[in-house]
Amino acid sequence: MIEAKDIHFTYPNGVEALKGVSLTIQNGEFVAIMGQNGAGKTTLVKHFNGLLKPTKGQVLVDNVDVKKVSVASLAKSVGFVFQNPDHQLFSETVEEEISFALKNFGFEKSVTEARVTWALNLLGLTQYRKTSPFMLSGGERKRVALASVLAWDPKILMLDEPTIGQDYQQKEKLRQFILQMKTQRKTIIIVTHDVEFVAECNPRVLLMREGKIVADGEAKTILTNPSVLMQASIVPPQVVQIFLQLPELNLPKNVIDVYEAREILLNILEKKAR
Amino acid sequence: MALIETKDVTYTYPGATKPSITEVSIRIERGEFALITGPSGCGKTTLCRCFNGLIPHFYQGEIKGEVTVAGLDVAEHEIFELAKHVGLVFQNPENQLFALSVEKDVAFGLENLGLPREEMRKKVDWALNLTEIYDLRERAPHELSGGQQQRVAIASVLAMQPEVIVLDEPTSFLDPLSAKKIFEVIYDLNRKLGITVVLVEHRLDLTAKYASHIIIMDEGRIAQDGDPREILRSEEARLIGVGIPKATRLYQILKKDGARLGETVPLSSDEMATTIKEALENH
Numbered sequence: 001m002i003e004a005k006d007i008h009f010t011y012p013n014g015v016e017a018l019k020g021v022s023l024t025i026q027n028g029e030f031v032a033i034m035g036q037n038g039a040g041k042t043t044l045v046k047h048f049n050g051l052l053k054p055t056k057g058q059v060l061v062d063n064v065d066v067k068k069v070s071v072a073s074l075a076k077s078v079g080f081v082f083q084n085p086d087h088q089l090f091s092e093t094v095e096e097e098i099s100f101a102l103k104n105f106g107f108e109k110s111v112t113e114a115r116v117t118w119a120l121n122l123l124g125l126t127q128y129r130k131t132s133p134f135m136l137s138g139g140e141r142k143r144v145a146l147a148s149v150l151a152w153d154p155k156i157l158m159l160d161e162p163t164i165g166q167d168y169q170q171k172e173k174l175r176q177f178i179l180q181m182k183t184q185r186k187t188i189i190i191v192t193h194d195v196e197f198v199a200e201c202n203p204r205v206l207l208m209r210e211g212k213i214v215a216d217g218e219a220k221t222i223l224t225n226p227s228v229l230m231q232a233s234i235v236p237p238q239v240v241q242i243f244l245q246l247p248e249l250n251l252p253k254n255v256i257d258v259y260e261a262r263e264i265l266l267n268i269l270e271k272k273a274r
Numbered sequence: 275m276a277l278i279e280t281k282d283v284t285y286t287y288p289g290a291t292k293p294s295i296t297e298v299s300i301r302i303e304r305g306e307f308a309l310i311t312g313p314s315g316c317g318k319t320t321l322c323r324c325f326n327g328l329i330p331h332f333y334q335g336e337i338k339g340e341v342t343v344a345g346l347d348v349a350e351h352e353i354f355e356l357a358k359h360v361g362l363v364f365q366n367p368e369n370q371l372f373a374l375s376v377e378k379d380v381a382f383g384l385e386n387l388g389l390p391r392e393e394m395r396k397k398v399d400w401a402l403n404l405t406e407i408y409d410l411r412e413r414a415p416h417e418l419s420g421g422q423q424q425r426v427a428i429a430s431v432l433a434m435q436p437e438v439i440v441l442d443e444p445t446s447f448l449d450p451l452s453a454k455k456i457f458e459v460i461y462d463l464n465r466k467l468g469i470t471v472v473l474v475e476h477r478l479d480l481t482a483k484y485a486s487h488i489i490i491m492d493e494g495r496i497a498q499d500g501d502p503r504e505i506l507r508s509e510e511a512r513l514i515g516v517g518i519p520k521a522t523r524l525y526q527i528l529k530k531d532g533a534r535l536g537e538t539v540p541l542s543s544d545e546m547a548t549t550i551k552e553a554l555e556n557h
Contacts, residue, residue, distance in 0.1 A: 036449045037421040083420065083447070086366065135287065138365045138443070139314030139476075164446045165365065167313040167476050169515035193449045196479050196520060233451040238479055238520035241543035246550060258520050262527050265550065269533050272554055 001027055002048050002156070002187070007057035009043055017043040018054070019211035027155075028185040030178060032198045032219065035208035036233040041191045042083065044208070045158045048189070049078035061156070076105060079154030083161040083191075085145040089133040094125060097133055098148045105152055119147040122177065124170070139165035156187040163194040175201055199223055199237040199256040207232045220254045275345065276301035277438055277470050278325055283339035285320060285329055294320040296494045298339070304437070307464045307471045307484050309502065312491035313515040318474045319365065321491070322440050325472065326360040327353045344437055357383060361431030363441040365474075367423035370430070371415040376407060379415055380430045387434075401433040404459055420447030428456065432463070438470040439463070450480070457481060479519045482506060483542040490516055503539040521546035 002025040009018040017040045025031055033041045046052040047059045050066040059066045061078060082088045091097035098119055102112040120126045123143040128136060133144050142165055149157070163171050171194075178188050178201065192198060198205065198219050205222045207215035207229075215228045222228060224240050236244070239261045243251045249268060255261055279301050286293040295317040302308045310318050323329040324341045327348045341348040344359040364370045373379035380401055384394045402408040405425040410418065415426050424447055431439055441460065445453035461484045463469045475481045482488075488505050490498040492514045498505045505511055506522050518526070521543045529535055535553045540546040 037419050037447075037452060084366065084368070086368070135290070137315045137319055143314075161447075165314060165443060165476065167316075167515045168512075168517035170314055171517070193453075194477075195450060196517075199520075233449050235450040235454060238543040238546075239524065242521060242524070242547045242550070245544070245547035249554075258524050258527070261524055262531065265524075265528060266531055266533055269528075269535075269550075269553060273534065 001025065001060075001062060003058075003060040004044075004047065005058045005060075007044075007047060007054040007059060009040075009047070009052060010055045017211055018047075020057075021211070021213055022057075023206065023213060023216070025187060025189065027187055028182060030182050030188045030201070030203040031190070031206060032201070032203045033189065033191045033206045033208060034193065034195075034198065034232060034234060035214075039208040039232065040211040041208050042160055045080070045160065045189060045191055048156070048158060049080050050074045051080070075101075075154075076152065077154055078156045078158065079149035079152065080158045081146050081149050081160060081162065083164070085133075085138075085141040088145045088148070089141060092132055093130050094120070094128045094133055094136075094144050094147075095130060097144055098151050101148060101152050107152075115151045115153075119151040122150065123147045124173070137165075139167065139170065142166065143170070154186075156189070157181065158189045158191075160191045161193065162190055163192060163197050171197055171200075193234075195223065195234055195237050199239065202256065207234070220256055223256050224254050276342075277304045277306075277344060278302040278472070279340075279342045280321075280324065281340040283321075283324060283337070283341060285324065285338075286336045287320075287333065288335045290335070294494055295324075295491075298491075298494075298496055300489055300496060300499060302438075302470065302472060302487065304470055305464075305468050306487045307461065308473070308487040308489060309478070309481060309485035310472060310474045310489045310491065311476060311478060311516055312497065314476075316491040317494040318491055319442055320494075322362060322442050322472070322474060324348065325438075325440050326362045327351065327356045328362070354386065357434065357436070358387070359437050361434055361436040361439040363424075363427050363431050363439065363444045365442045365444075365446065367420065367427040367447070368416075370427045371423060374414055375412050376415055376418075376426050376429075377402070377411040379426055380411075380433050383430060383434045397433045397435065401429040404432060404463075405429040406455070421445075421449065421452055424448055425456070428459075435467075436469070438472060440472040440474075442474045443476070444473070445480075453477075453480060457484060460484075476517055478506070478517055479521075482519050482522070483545070485541075490514060502541060506541065507539045525549065 004021055004023050007021050010016045050071045053067050098116045099112050202219045205219045209232050215222050237256050280298050283298045284293050284296050330337045331353050371379050381398050405428050407425045445456050464471045485502045488502040512518050521540050525540050535549050540549050
């Protein structure tokens with residue numbers, strides 16, 4: 001469980017990135033943190049693995065104050081995948097990249113190999129096992145960075161913009177994977193701008209603006225509330241945009257799924273046709 | 275004559291065992307807004323690198339076929355010559371920015387052209403204003419957020435006022451509203467100044483409506499090439515793994531279930547809302 005109690009954070013250059021954030025994330029929750037560039041999303045999640053320590057307030061991960069432990073000791077339970085894979089990748093082959101942390105955590109060789117194979121397979125990277133990460137495309141490098149964290153099976157997984165550069169099939173795989181992690185009671189936190197991805201996953205959404213949380217609730221509720229979204233510079237999902245433009249039809253609120261939208265519209269079109 | 279033309283281009287990176295693009299033949303006409311999409315790793319970025327001469331001048335490897343841009347055979351002209359005609363905005367802005375201030379980064383290409391100071395000033399300010407980073411002009415690019423850096427990268431290419439700008443996922447680090455603004459800037463350049471645009475994007479939800487031409491790549495080859503409305507309604511596009519805009523997808527599945535909707539395939543939520551309204555009125 002993650003608990004943040006009125007945390008504030010000011011960067012050394014004086015920028016106040018968090019201005020009093022309180023929240024609780026239970027084990028097994030899937031949370032999407034959304035908001036404008038500079039709203040404090042990445043700063044917030046960096047507090048959950050101890051990369052940043054609050055200037056004021058307290059962060060507890062499984063009842064441990066992150067101020068009192070090192071990033072290294074938190075890393076095993078809190079995995080963080082950076083937004084830009086180039087900030088994370090450094091090895092000569094994809095395989096070495098993925099096994100690096102496993103070796104550091106002292107896993108046996110056979111375990112390390114099995115985990116690497118599993119992660120490569122999961123993210124469709126098996127063919128690149130011996131390739132240099134820097135030979136790969138942006139989207140593929142992003143998956144290598146993800147694989148290297150997944151490999152050690154952290155309890156809490158934080159992904160900063162996981163869908164950047166990913167095609168639709170990869171996003172679908174990511175979605176399936178997150179759902180699978182959820183059934184294992186793992187906590188998944190994503191920082192994302194990808195409103196269509198969030199609409200497909202329907203997680204809990206935390207909306208941030210200027211260092212504060214301005215909305216917290218189900219994706220269905222938040223992504224269908226244009227005035228709240230506007231505050232956080234988020235464009236509603238297309239299904240929501242379509243529904244908003246048809247006020248005279250008295251369509252149900254809280255629809256973000258394209259198949260649900262089909263059922264509703266088919267009904268109306270058929271009624272009219274009769 | 276097409277502004278960009280490739281004929282049977284096959285390219286293999288040094289040390290790679292198979293080509294990244296295979297027998298690619300495309301034509302992009304002057305004034306088009308061309309969208310290149312396809313699954314991750316399908317060769318989109320590699321193809322873009324052929325347009326401004328990074329391939330074959332910077333990346334070695336083995337190339338077959340011909341690439342012509344603005345009438346110039348890319349293999350026979352240096353990157354700096356091609357830069358007057360083609361501007362390339364990379365996926366990762368950090369690979370592109372290097373100067374000590376935003377302004378210097380944006381002015382860099384113009385300095386190399388040896389333009390008079392006044393003219394340079396004008397072009398730099400114009401590009402800074404269009405991308406809404408005028409206030410950041412004295413800041414160091416590496417201090418900026420990912421989104422701001424993308425704007426700087428776009429501004430430095432715009433300042434050159436090239437005939438074609440090639441953008442490789444230029445807004446992937448931006449929030450959707452900022453991304454939308456950038457796409458509108460790019461669309462304006464296309465509409466008002468007639469600059470040809472080649473945009474590489476996965477997020478067709480945000481971009482399909484701007485496109486006059488779409489090219490879908492798959493495993494290094496051209497899978498589909500033509501009118502966006504025709505191509506995005508096809509099952510093939512979806513099966514390749516292209517993220518069809520949700521508005522288009524909704525149209526597709528409603529049609530499949532027998533809904534009587536007009537024949538113009540919508541590419542945006544506005545168009546889809548209109549399609550539904552028209553269908554209801556016509557009953």
